Amino acid sequence: MSDARAVYRAHPTSEEIDEVLGQRLKAALGTVNEDGSIHLVYVIFLYEAGRFYVETSSLTRKARNAAARAQATLLVDGQAASGRSVMVAVEGTASVISGDAARDLNHRLRAKYIKAEALDSIDRAWGQLDDVSIEIIPGTWRSWTGAALHAETQKHLDVPYADIWRE
Helix, strand or coil, X not given: CCCHHXXXXXXXXXXXXXXXXXXXXXXXXXXXXXXXXXXXXXXXXXXXXXXXXXXECCCCHHHHHHHHHCEEEEEEEEECCCCCEEEEEEEEEEEEEEHHHXXXXXXXXXXXXXXXXXXXXXHHHHHCCCCEEEEEEEEXXXXXXXXXXXXXXXXXXXXXXXXXXXX
């Protein structure tokens, strides 16, 4: 029998976390609705100087929630160069940034995801819509890797772990 504690509490290295946060991935952003429920949405993000940034419109629920309740959770799921799956979750203080600071942040965030030759056009299009950035200052970090679970599972399989998933 396997040790569930070892399987489910396996952590990635700091280098793997930084590598995944620098990738062009989607993240799930959770903010708190007025009734206490969670509003959950996929976003693109920028991780810079220990803070996370998400671009949006001041009209969106996520922006209104962040302004009203100043709490957010962000979950990123990626893969490090080592081949290990890496999941990172942060819970922290959220604030809404507007004006020139938001325009600059949103441009840098877009530059992470958009080809250089299309960036100016996207800035013109999205800049008319997304007038704010949400900044998340992490208070609590959680991270884990599925590597131990994959290895334990492989012991019981007759095929490679990657081949068990439906397409």
